[in-house]
Amino acid sequence: MEGKGKGESRAEYCTGYSEDVDVIREREYPFLKDTTYLDHAGTTLYAKSLIDSFARDLTSNLFGNPHSRSSSSQLSTQRVDDIRLRALRFFNADPEEFDLVFVANATAAIKLVGDVFRDSSSQGFWYGHFIDAHTSLVGVRELAKLGHRCFATRDEVEGWISKLDTDLANFPRVFAYPAQSNINGRRSPLQWCKKIRDKSSGKRNVYTLLDAASFVSTSPLDLSDASAAPDFTALSFYKIFGFPDLGALIVRKSAAAIVEKRKFFGGGTVEMVLTQETPWHAKKSTIHEQLEDGTLPFHNIIALDSALSTHERLFGSMSNVSSHTRYLAKRLHSRLTAMTHFNGEKVCQLYMSPESNFDDFTQGPIVAFNIRNSSGAWIAKSEVERLANVKNIQIRSGSHCNPGGTATNLGWTGSDLLRNYAAGLRCGDDHDVMDGRPTGMLRASLGAITNIRDIDVFTSFIDEFYVEKAPSAIPLVSQVEVVSQQPSFYVESLSVYPIKSCGAFKIPEGQRWEIKREGLAWDREWCLIHQGTGAALSMKKYPRMALIRPVIDLDRGVLRITCGSESQELEISLRREITNLVTTSLCQSAKSSSVCGDRVVVQAYTAPTVASFFSNFLGVPCSLARFPPQISTRISNPARSSRGNRSTSMPGSFPEDLSPIPEQPPILLSNESPILLISRSSVNRLNENIKYNPRPNHNTTARAVEADVFRANIVVAENLHQLANAERPYIEDTWESFSVGPEQLNFDVLGSCQRCQMVCIDPFTGIRREEPFSTLAKTRKFNSKIVFGRHASISRMELLRDSGIPKSCTVMVGDVVTPSHVS
Ligand SMILES: *Cc1c(COP(=O)(O)O)cnc(C)c1O
Numbered sequence: 001m002e003g004k005g006k007g008e009s010r011a012e013y014c015t016g017y018s019e020d021v022d023v024i025r026e027r028e029y030p031f032l033k034d035t036t037y038l039d040h041a042g043t044t045l046y047a048k049s050l051i052d053s054f055a056r057d058l059t060s061n062l063f064g065n066p067h068s069r070s071s072s073s074q075l076s077t078q079r080v081d082d083i084r085l086r087a088l089r090f091f092n093a094d095p096e097e098f099d100l101v102f103v104a105n106a107t108a109a110i111k112l113v114g115d116v117f118r119d120s121s122s123q124g125f126w127y128g129h130f131i132d133a134h135t136s137l138v139g140v141r142e143l144a145k146l147g148h149r150c151f152a153t154r155d156e157v158e159g160w161i162s163k164l165d166t167d168l169a170n171f172p173r174v175f176a177y178p179a180q181s182n183i184n185g186r187r188s189p190l191q192w193c194k195k196i197r198d199k200s201s202g203k204r205n206v207y208t209l210l211d212a213a214s215f216v217s218t219s220p221l222d223l224s225d226a227s228a229a230p231d232f233t234a235l236s237f238y239k240i241f242g243f244p245d246l247g248a249l250i251v252r253k254s255a256a257a258i259v260e261k262r263k264f265f266g267g268g269t270v271e272m273v274l275t276q277e278t279p280w281h282a283k284k285s286t287i288h289e290q291l292e293d294g295t296l297p298f299h300n301i302i303a304l305d306s307a308l309s310t311h312e313r314l315f316g317s318m319s320n321v322s323s324h325t326r327y328l329a330k331r332l333h334s335r336l337t338a339m340t341h342f343n344g345e346k347v348c349q350l351y352m353s354p355e356s357n358f359d360d361f362t363q364g365p366i367v368a369f370n371i372r373n374s375s376g377a378w379i380a381k382s383e384v385e386r387l388a389n390v391k392n393i394q395i396r397s398g399s400h401c402n403p404g405g406t407a408t409n410l411g412w413t414g415s416d417l418l419r420n421y422a423a424g425l426r427c428g429d430d431h432d433v434m435d436g437r438p439t440g441m442l443r444a445s446l447g448a449i450t451n452i453r454d455i456d457v458f459t460s461f462i463d464e465f466y467v468e469k470a471p472s473a474i475p476l477v478s479q480v481e482v483v484s485q486q487p488s489f490y491v492e493s494l495s496v497y498p499i500k501s502c503g504a505f506k507i508p509e510g511q512r513w514e515i516k517r518e519g520l521a522w523d524r525e526w527c528l529i530h531q532g533t534g535a536a537l538s539m540k541k542y543p544r545m546a547l548i549r550p551v552i553d554l555d556r557g558v559l560r561i562t563c564g565s566e567s568q569e570l571e572i573s574l575r576r577e578i579t580n581l582v583t584t585s586l587c588q589s590a591k592s593s594s595v596c597g598d599r600v601v602v603q604a605y606t607a608p609t610v611a612s613f614f615s616n617f618l619g620v621p622c623s624l625a626r627f628p629p630q631i632s633t634r635i636s637n638p639a640r641s642s643r644g645n646r647s648t649s650m651p652g653s654f655p656e657d658l659s660p661i662p663e664q665p666p667i668l669l670s671n672e673s674p675i676l677l678i679s680r681s682s683v684n685r686l687n688e689n690i691k692y693n694p695r696p697n698h699n700t701t702a703r704a705v706e707a708d709v710f711r712a713n714i715v716v717a718e719n720l721h722q723l724a725n726a727e728r729p730y731i732e733d734t735w736e737s738f739s740v741g742p743e744q745l746n747f748d749v750l751g752s753c754q755r756c757q758m759v760c761i762d763p764f765t766g767i768r769r770e771e772p773f774s775t776l777a778k779t780r781k782f783n784s785k786i787v788f789g790r791h792a793s794i795s796r797m798e799l800l801r802d803s804g805i806p807k808s809c810t811v812m813v814g815d816v817v818t819p820s821h822v823s
Helices: 021-028 048-060 071-090 106-120 135-143 154-162 191-199 253-259 287-291 298-315 318-338 381-390 403-410 414-422 452-466 479-484 543-547 608-618 680-692 773-779 796-800
Strands: 098-103 126-130 148-151 173-178 206-211 232-236 247-252 270-274 280-283 348-350 366-371 396-398 441-445 489-496 513-516 526-530 548-553 558-563 569-573 586-595 598-605 622-626 675-679 714-718 735-740 745-754 785-794 809-811 816-821
Touching (some): 098 106, 126 135, 247 287, 253 287, 318 452, 381 396, 381 452, 381 773, 680 714, 680 773, 745 796, 773 785
Antiparallel strands (some): 348 366, 489 714, 598 622
8 A cells, every 4th residue: 555656646635736735735824733634525625825825815914894095995905906816817717708797606696697597587597507517506496487497418418509509599599518527537528618619600509518616626727719608607716726616607798798687786886776766777878887786805916916826826827736636536446446356356446537537637536436335335424424523534425415426427317216205315414324225425525635545545544444354353252151151240331311412320239220211310311502693512523521420419409510621510400490599590381493304392401500501511502401300291202213323313303204113112301211321341342442443544542432432321340259250342232121120120222322423522521532443443432433332211111110110210320231142
């Protein structure tokens, strides 16, 4: 794997750059230290000196709102005019032939073109787009009164173009396509614009709209031949320079007549407006004056000046960037293509079009792919993304706002997709594989500052976690052993998490603790909600929540909360009726909160002291809320549980489409079930694996993790003195049920607990680490799910035992645990 340039020509690698890319990276992109950023198609990153130079520009000049006579205003106007010209020249566009309209982003540029054509004639317009279109291009079809067509193949486009000279349509038509697919880097012929213009020259009613947003981020766009150029070109500057957040619509001046038809005006787009007797207005004369509504984002435009200078100074030209990224993309592509499992099966399915080729520039530096295991089953893309995240590798997964590209690459038909939608598939969710096929793809996209190391780190990551070197070696506990050795377990510790996603409260030894169908008393009774969105906060997003430590003080009847090492303390009454015990008052108006994606009614505390206590500590506007007492309608639903531990899914909370299933245990805010059980022996085994696993790219050995990271309610340990033998890690995977304590309370095991990167948050420091998720991914993956620990609930029969009247059940540290195994 190693070796710079072994057998490969490195002539293209950072050639023409001011310095070696690693030197540039170290000085200009300090935030990239220890990070492998491969989402340049999402946005590329800005250089430090761009920001410094912009800051100097702003602090040494007085910029007023453009278009007035004061010197400060004049300065802004002049700079905007100069930068407009400079931006045109960046694309080799002659200002005699083109105008450039500043807009918010590529989507705004595209929408502006849609508006122009919608207003262009009373009958409207016809719209065609190529299959690779980003949603931003697809959406224009909704404005096209005279119909629209999606062209599925290049041949279809060519066929349509070839008939343009004979067709009789006498209404405006627009053909739109991306210069480069943002999903898999496939490039479309730029010559289409010229062909369309030439073929329709008799009527001049067919226009071209090029979405260059993805293409220009790593390639030079050359508009020097105006006769071959698109009529409209849309792009976003942040994709080229990382900053500013600004877009442009480059308009060929020969299309000026149609632009003038746009109806809306506002801000400085008009010379005169009459508002009283006759509504009349006179438009300004240039294209950009007509289309730039309101005050320009002039500070952003001024930043573009610094962006252009900095980029040129660091990288020389876009063709240097193009060669550099092409070299790296080839390396990435060939490595992923070559990866095989022990049995010869391919690891990666790459979605590069057969029509594309890096060498003739028909392919951009974007690699889309999915991963399979050695038996051919697809690996969930969200799992790969999560694990990559833990490893500080930034990639993207999903359908990348490109519906046509996703569907054709993955072979989904429209009716398939509607069926998936009906089954719950939504943009950005965890429905990674449906009907045995992937619903989206992983995407690694490169940029000017990608280096060889990024490619090597990423490919070794895939190699480390997804290439099976030998037949599965996961030690399954054999049935024989299970039967022959019944280890005896006891409760080592009991924990509740009174505030969801915050620290644990360890139940003191010697204290019997009540357990109900919903779980241990006071578990997940409260949560923190974002004051803006109403969503429950999760430790995944706010790791410092781990440092919020609640103590249940039954003697005084309060929940006492401390934050980190701060001396401040907050006390909340445990009793609902007492609304003003110490510092809080319970809000009586129920506020609807979105806990993990489902609507749940919570009661928020209104006292400002409560809100500020948490907000100040977390640095996010939030407050405490309590769940109302009527929790019995919350039903644990295993079908939903299979979606995993994702913060936005709380299986069980008010499933709208399902009637309650009384046999299922109700749950509070715990993610999947009333009780989570883990075994000390399994934690020990995991820690051995963490310490002894070979760790590519790391010189350090990893530290063991505490059992606390798993946020279990019950930790069981083995009575080793009773055994001649050693510990039995993971034997709990075979448990079907177990009983606890002198009364032998029965618990049903509901299933294994699927894990996410939340286990990486150190419960004592709130800092994210790589372990244990990284080792879990290697040693504890079953059916492409990473599992550790068991979900359980107290048996329904238990609560009605004897009298049929619900009784009080308790557990305690030290209680004997007797499992029953799969027979
Ligand atoms: C990023 C992108 C867009 C959308 O750009 P915005 O800046 O979000 O408006 C459109 N098309 C393509 C091909 C893109 O890559």
